[in-house]
Amino acid sequence: MQGELRFGEVGKSGKRTLVDNQILKRQLCVQIGAFLEYPVSDFREILQISASRIEPASWKASSYLKDFFARMKRMELEMWQEYYVQTFDLMPQCSLYISVHLFGEESFKRAELMAGLKSAYERQGALETTELPDHLAVILKQNALLNDEEWSEFVTMCILPALPVMISKLEKNGNPYAFVLKTIQELLVELVVVSFIRYKFRAFSYSSLSTQFLEDRWLAWASLPWHLGIILILLGHLLAFGLPGVWSILVSIPTFLLVVEALGIFSALLCLVSLVILLIRRFVDAKLQAVTSYLDVVVLLILLFQVLTGLAVAIHHRWGAAWAPGALGPYIRSIFLLQPDASFVKDMPPFVKLHIASAWVLIMFFPFTRLVHALSVPLHYFVRSPQKVVWNSSRSQVRFEQKIQFDNEKRLFLKAAFGAGASVALLSLGVLDKFFRYFLKQDLTNAEESHILSQKLQRLKQSADERELELERMNKDSIFVAKLSELSRTRGKYFIDYQMRPALAFSDEQGLPILISAKCTHLGCTVGQELDAQGRILCPCHISYFDIKTGQPSPGSPAKLPLPHLGWALKDEQGNLLMAQDPEGRREGSIDPSQAGKSLLFIGKRFS
Numbered sequence: 001m002q003g004e005l006r007f008g009e010v011g012k013s014g015k016r017t018l019v020d021n022q023i024l025k026r027q028l029c030v031q032i033g034a035f036l037e038y039p040v041s042d043f044r045e046i047l048q049i050s051a052s053r054i055e056p057a058s059w060k061a062s063s064y065l066k067d068f069f070a071r072m073k074r075m076e077l078e079m080w081q082e083y084y085v086q087t088f089d090l091m092p093q094c095s096l097y098i099s100v101h102l103f104g105e106e107s108f109k110r111a112e113l114m115a116g117l118k119s120a121y122e123r124q125g126a127l128e129t130t131e132l133p134d135h136l137a138v139i140l141k142q143n144a145l146l147n148d149e150e151w152s153e154f155v156t157m158c159i160l161p162a163l164p165v166m167i168s169k170l171e172k173n174g175n176p177y178a179f180v181l182k183t184i185q186e187l188l189v190e191l192v193v194v195s196f197i198r199y200k201f202r203a204f205s206y207s208s209l210s211t212q213f214l215e216d217r218w219l220a221w222a223s224l225p226w227h228l229g230i231i232l233i234l235l236g237h238l239l240a241f242g243l244p245g246v247w248s249i250l251v252s253i254p255t256f257l258l259v260v261e262a263l264g265i266f267s268a269l270l271c272l273v274s275l276v277i278l279l280i281r282r283f284v285d286a287k288l289q290a291v292t293s294y295l296d297v298v299v300l301l302i303l304l305f306q307v308l309t310g311l312a313v314a315i316h317h318r319w320g321a322a323w324a325p326g327a328l329g330p331y332i333r334s335i336f337l338l339q340p341d342a343s344f345v346k347d348m349p350p351f352v353k354l355h356i357a358s359a360w361v362l363i364m365f366f367p368f369t370r371l372v373h374a375l376s377v378p379l380h381y382f383v384r385s386p387q388k389v390v391w392n393s394s395r396s397q398v399r400f401e402q403k404i405q406f407d408n409e410k411r412l413f414l415k416a417a418f419g420a421g422a423s424v425a426l427l428s429l430g431v432l433d434k435f436f437r438y439f440l441k442q443d444l445t446n447a448e449e450s451h452i453l454s455q456k457l458q459r460l461k462q463s464a465d466e467r468e469l470e471l472e473r474m475n476k477d478s479i480f481v482a483k484l485s486e487l488s489r490t491r492g493k494y495f496i497d498y499q500m501r502p503a504l505a506f507s508d509e510q511g512l513p514i515l516i517s518a519k520c521t522h523l524g525c526t527v528g529q530e531l532d533a534q535g536r537i538l539c540p541c542h543i544s545y546f547d548i549k550t551g552q553p554s555p556g557s558p559a560k561l562p563l564p565h566l567g568w569a570l571k572d573e574q575g576n577l578l579m580a581q582d583p584e585g586r587r588e589g590s591i592d593p594s595q596a597g598k599s600l601l602f603i604g605k606r607f608s
Contacts, residue, residue, distance in 0.1 A: 033140025035068075035180050036088075036096055039080050064183040071176035087177050093169040094177075099134040101162035107556055110134075113158075140184065160185070161338045215288055218281035226274035229267040233310070236264055236321070241332050244325040251322045259428070260321045261314070268311045275304045299369045302362050309355040317349055328352075466500070473498050478569060478602040481505055485597045487513055492529040492537065492548075494518065498608035502526050503566055504537070505601065506548055512581075512591075513601050515566035516548050522559035567607025570599045582607055 072080065088096050095101070099110040117133035121142055131138050139159070163185045170178035211219070240247045251257045279300045282292050313320055331344035345356060366372065473479060481495045482505060492504030502518035504527070516537075518527050525541035532538070536545040536554065544559035546552065551562035569580040570591055578599060579589040591599060 033137045033184070036137040036140075038084055039077065064179040068176050068179035068183070071179070084177075087170070087175055091169065094166050094175075096136045097132060097134050098136055098139065098158055098162050101165060102158060104556055136184075211288055211291065214291070215281060215285045218277055218285075222274040222277035222281070225270045226278065229270035229274065232263065232267040233271065236260065236267075240321060240325045241329060244329055247321075247325055257319065257321060259425075261319065264321065265311070265314055268307055268314065271307045272304070272311065275300060275307060279304070295365070295369050299362075299365060299371060302358060302365065306355065306358045306362060309351055309358060312351040313349075313355055316351060469496055470500060473500070473605070477606070478571075478604045481515075481568075481601045481603055484511070484513065484570060484599040484601050487601070490531045492516075492518075492531070494529060495603075497566055497603060498605055503603075504529055504548075506531070508549075511593075511596055512579075513568050513570075514548055515568050515603065516546075516551060517563045517566065519563075520544060520559055521553070521561035521563060522557075527563070566603060569602045569604050571602060573598060573600065580604070 075083065088094055092100075099107075099113045103110040103113070114132060114134050117139070121133060133139075136159070139154075163181055167178050167181050167185065170181065251260065279297070282288055282297065282300070317323075327348070328345065331341065334341040334344065345353060348356075362371075479495075479498070482493050484507075487493060487505055487507035489507050489509070492506050495503055495505060497503045497517070504516055504518045506514040506516075508514050518529075519525075520527055520539040520541065522539065522542055522544055525539050527537050527539040527544075527546065529537070531548065532545075534545075534547075535549060536547050538545055539559065542558040544557035545554040546559070546563045547554075551565055553559040553562065565583050565585070567580070567582040570578045572578055572595065577589065578595060579587065579591045581587045
């Protein structure tokens, strides 16, 4: 680390603007990143100056850097260098290569990320370095190559997810480098949370910039229906994806599902009509045209597209309230875990993909448009003290009394409408089911009734077979699997273990059995029985490979835990025990090659 540290200067007024503060923090990231390079000179004096100069931008980050200086100021350069190597080169969990924490050491995605970073550095004429392009110090020093939006996205998707694991490991070991990483984390978090910074420093910009005083005739027909419809839709999404267990129980009731689907389509139509009115009023009124920005029109068009795609999903892919939480729930959870995985939605219908994509576009525009007023809902109005309005003219008093009378009439009308609507809703709960059955259900033919009865009988037989297997495993100490001679080295034989889970039986090079669970440790799918050239079996649900000898999943697989092995016993035709092996691989007894062809393979209750 060489040269003099230079930071953003304060303006003539002695105060920094919000933009100045953000620029300063990006400059500080460059400087602090240099402390993560291999120390080749004594920079303790510069470190102390940096801690004091960082304080105007972030006192918390400054305190972390001062703690680091306090721990390292008495350490000689040679000891410091040795400490650096022990921290970042010999501790894999603290590697400064960001892509290792995101994708693992051997991953195509890691290579793709590093190639992209290297290309960006070369395209901008960045200085060459001996470190790989995904080294944290290199990334921080080259952050000026990206604009604010690109840098914010890169920090959120790549840097911030990796820092907590590193900080946790270093804090556990009492390593002072944890303070440097916490300094970087604090600066980056403050950089990316644009909306909250805007709310804190420019609170009055959080407004819908109401145009009610310029035009209220069209607005009266659009504002209330829009807010009512969108609130109902958002509540439905929140309940479905926030409480999937409770929601699945509710939608299993046919009447509830019908009501939810009808209410969702009605709310979407309400929003659609309201958006069309809001869009039209922007172009037909001269006063509104004067205050309408491009972003106002863009946001209305995005919202219109979002509502249209949602309606298309509801119409072309019916009963979304029942299937959407299960199909899209893993994708939503991956977003909140800061590990978004688009593979969960790659097989979704086009309308669903368009609906998700437009939602992300809307989120991208959110901090810079009128939509931010949703974060400043005046809920305190419900609990604040009453305000008394004093009029100073009789004319105003007359207008006020007329307005009060009109408001009372409107309030009574709304109460009556709400009561009538609630009565209709309660009545519909009792008659909708019969109504739809009358028009939708047709009489079954003899062939259709016979087919339904045969399916029911088949399910009953399957249930009886399962109960028979459970009873057998309760009463017997060992269960026959197959003859040893029937086992193959390349194709497993399925059977059911004592926990009523699927398992596979193979033969190894010595002709002895290999018994392994066939229930994937990722999401519980049944793995395939075919062995590939590398001695692995495949779970087809999310593509996880498992080695049958060790049970371990391949690196990069969705599954992280190994498949457990099962214990087995070999007996002769008279039931005498010849050889046995427990799940840990400990064997007892031996088998003569001449007996192998007639040996019988069993699983034992004592191994379960």
